[in-house]
Amino acid sequence: MPQPTDLLQGTLDVLILKTLALEPMHGWGIAQRIQQVSKNVFQIGQGSLYPALHRLEYKGWIQADWGESENNRRAKYYSLTRTGKKQLQAEVESWDRLAAAVALVLEQG
């Protein structure tokens, strides 16, 4: 099992928002998708995934609806709301700024 690293606070939120921007998905699907796309770098435990999902829902950035999963189970599907879309854009921008700034500092000299 890989060593768990501390994600920068709030990073998981933007990853979830981005994943949900593609299509509505249930918690399991979100975790799988992020793991695949990040080439197994991010393995999101349910211990942080579900609290994050609920937090985002409480903020009104995503909304949850019960639906049928691929294998005909009742599953909670999350989708991005309009505020969520705006939030995603803002978060991506601020992440870009942060990443660029860190890169500048690390590459000096």
Place this chain on the structure above:
Amino acid sequence: MLKEFLTGLRFLLADRSHAEVDEELQFHLKQLIEANIQAGMSAAEARRQAAIAFGALERVREECHEQRPGYWLETLCQDARYAIRGFRRNPTFSLTVVLTFMLGIGSTTAVFSVVDRILFRSLPYSNSDRLVSVGLIAPIEPQEFMLGDRTMSGRITKSRL
């Protein structure tokens, strides 16, 4: 901003049930078991590994609950109830606390209301900075200007004789 507040208010009033969170987590667990089976584990082993990977269900449930908007209010109410129970259990202590607060607040208010009028507020007249006080300043010490001269003391001695 307003929208976020309204969403928060909506969730504050109508909380999701525990069963709903449970069902969501159970779905995740079942998917995990299925994935393990597809990876070639036996059903029992898949279940076991999934349970290990999933960790403590109660903790996740708790943390989900802690995300809800009114959570701090909930803990605040719990703390308040706990404090009140404590007071009821120990009336002498609570009475002492109440008395201390009463005296403390009362004396501070009294002193401040005087000091405030005297030192901080401007006088209730126009041009109060031009107000002057007129009066005589007399020394308190009555002996200050008494010059003991010889004739005087001579007279005293005479009259005594």
